[in-house]
Amino acid sequence: MIRYALNCSQGHDFESWFQSAEAFDKLHKAGMVSCAVCGGTKVEKSLMAPRIGAKTKAAAQPEADAPERPLSAPAHPAEQALAELKRKVEENSDYVGRDFAREARRMHEGEAPERSIYGEARLDEAKKLIEDGVPVAPLPFTPGRKTN
Secondary structure: OEEEEEEEOOOOEEEEEEOOHHHHHHHHHOOOOOOOOOOOOOEEEOOOOOOOOOOOOOOOOOOOOOOOOOOOOOOOHHHHHHHHHHHHHHHHOEEEEOOHHHHHHHHHOOOOOOOOEEEOOOHHHHHHHHHOOOOOOOOOOOOOOOOO
16 A cells, blocks of 8 residues: 555645555546545645654654544545535435435425435436426535545
8 A cells, every 4th residue: 555645736735545556547547536625636646755664662653743643534624524514414314325316306296205315316317306496416425435
């Protein structure tokens, strides 16, 4: 595994792990590396000092001004805000998975009781809901899956 410091064309700095340097290159070339803050795909590697394993116990201690954080913890205020939004959506809404478009339409037409729902829909399904006046909005995270 290799960790890269990255930045996007909007000036956001973030880090991500890749299986190898070759894996990063392949994903980057395919446009599959995106900014953790804004989702933009114009991402480049930043300068990054390598972290070399310490030979002594004293040298292995992290610096006081750079505490270690779990990889799952958000690093940027925008990531923290997205994590909080996701938590609130998951706590206050029903996850309906791939049945989102069908369930949203049923509620809009009065065939199902109104409630807060979230889930997944294909782009054509979402466009049709909007065209038909069904109030929907995209979420800035992928529901139903753990995110980085």
